[in-house]
Amino acid sequence: MKMNEGVEWALHSCVNLCWVGDTAVPAKRLAAFYELPPAYLNKQMQALVRAGILSSTSGPRGGFRLARRPERITLMDVVTAIEGPEDAFRCSSILADSPVGESGHDYAGSCFISMAMSKAEIAWRRELAATTIADLRDRVAKGFPESVEKIARELAS
Amino acid sequence: MKMNEGVEWALHSCVNLCWVGDTAVPAKRLAAFYELPPAYLNKQMQALVRAGILSSTSGPRGGFRLARRPERITLMDVVTAIEGPEDAFRCSSILADSPVGESGHDYAGSCFISMAMSKAEIAWRRELAATTIADLRDRVAKGFPESVEKIARELAS
């Protein structure tokens, strides 16, 4: 169970986009900041666009920008955009194939094991939804104020 | 991010092993209960043995049994045994390759993004650790008492 590496890239890039105001930043420059493969980061950004987290512009002076205020973007939004909406644990209803189960029945909501695993994932999602990109931005601004200007300059060049 | 299917199999099998007392049940019979591939389930059971959750016996009348009381086995233990101890989100310290980072430094404990993701995973793990195999066993006993005897008989045959 390994999370898509794009989640980390997407989160870092979203926070970075907070510092450049409303100007669009191309994937190439976002990738250069962390020395990431530009085309692959572009693929991840596309997922964020489809999820309505970013908006994209083509052509010269184009690129990506935040589609809404950072206060309205949670970590949960970003994770879901990259990983998809499905839970990590998926009840395959093996009970349906057992002597004590009913064939063809969906046990995702009734099997105690599935319910316990779902409860844990909900706790995880709740925690992710409680933090926003703005929270991260503020922590960086408070903890490393000297970096902010440098990031903005690097992404603008 | 999809969890190993063996986790579901292992959890079901652990609960089932609660009903047979201290007798060993071979992987072949555990697998037959859910019509699972026997050799592959055996592979997952091996992981539980390595984690000290089950004990195994070779030869006729051999098989797997719980290595300790179900009250002492949490869902977290089983998940860790199958999936490994690593977190789903792994900080790759991309900050170290950025203009504002220190090359070679490990940012797993200082990067705000990594910290936020870890906090969510801890909530998930805490929830998993709060439920034991005994809890699941009791819920089944309370909710489906007529199934218990049937399971025990099926696994003994």
Place this chain on the structure above:
DNA sequence: GCGGGTGTACTCGGATACAGGCTGTCCGAGTCTGGGCGG
């Protein structure tokens, strides 16, 4: 000098290869059982 048209370069977006891990299978080592044999 000014406006319009065109060419160019830039960027996103999706289609296309490559790799690693999960899924599934097979065979060998070890062990317990059960029956046969000898005392």
Place this chain on the structure above:
DNA sequence: CCGCCCAGACTCGGACAGCCTGTATCCGAGTACACCCGC
């Protein structure tokens, strides 16, 4: 009748293929800019 020995079968354990998702890349469609030409 009892105890020992041996053959057989059973089970775990690790080594070996196949597939599917994540990783990485490339090329085409669309667009905005900048330059050039004509008025």
